Amino acid sequence: MNKGKMSISVESNSNTGCAAVTVLLVDSDSTCLTIISKMLRTIGYQVITAKRATDAFRIIHDREHEIDLILAEAWLPDMDKYELLETISNMSAIPIILMSADYDRNAVIGSLFKGAMLYMVKPITMYDLKNLWQFAFIQQRENVSILDETSGIEEATSMESATGVDKRRNLRNRKRKRSDEIRDEKEEDIDGSVIQKKPKLVWTDELHNRFLQAIKLLGIKAHPKKILELMNVPGLKKVNVASHLQKYRLSVKRQQETVQKTMDTGSTEEHVASNHVLSKFDPQTMAVAQQQDIIDGQTWENLNGYMPVPYTDCNQPGDNVTNNGGLEFFQQMGNSERVLMEETGLFNNGDYTSTLFDDFW
């Protein structure tokens, strides 16, 4: 039960007083992800990033002991914020902080009620982030009245853990069992750890583009198995591909039918096979597909069995996040933050120079 993390290192960043805290940052917007993670690192946090709740869960599951704090966007494409809070609370005791672009009082209260430590309104500034590390040290007070008598028995044995972090984890685990009894969507394995039901896969643009690439390369004999191994996406299952393929083929068929209909009024029929491979489910996302195609699609013809470009949409912990300029985020900001970030050079290139920051702090 004793995890490797005996303590959070209290070696602080000399400028900020920030303890060496590792933050799991979850945001589907790659711009926000980039900016905020950069700010966090600047202040002295360690940062692990995830773009979706799904990814966050995997990271928490695999590296729970490394993470001290979770900072998550309230809106994620694959999960409602309350479900997110509940799921994370059930699998770990890591403090969760939510953030959102708009202020909604109900959302704030609801999130706090569901276990969020704090609800921050975007845009997030470095002032906002500076003291967040303290949440990693909060030690939950004993509150016997909440607990019923049945759960008290086994807990007495497990209170020897040294650190406040471990102690808090135990407390949270106790609550977890209660909620599991109420809703049985989770199941416990022998270890007592919780396996949550696998979240729904979201076919993001990059994922779909890889899918299209695979289809294009495999041609008419594109079958789920081949597509899967060609796509080279960690965690992607064959059933996912098969399902997607089914939908894809349907859409292609529909499109061809409509093309046929429009052709009936006019001329001959010999263009059918030409473009069906690249067709999208709907025209709106077509542009995205082509754009992506241009970006990383030029040398994909000769490859040895899988996509040469690693899948980055669902980024692994520690991966560099793609930065597309930060413009949207930049525009959201107030003037003072804007000036600050301009001065600090956060937008200029990946590596800021710390001299200006020294002044700031």
Added chain:
DNA sequence: CCGGAAATAT
């Protein structure tokens, strides 16, 4: 076990 269609679930 695989792929595909249809039913089912979110």
Added chain:
DNA sequence: TATATTTCCG
């Protein structure tokens, strides 16, 4: 409602 998952069948 759309779309992802699960079931079922050849």
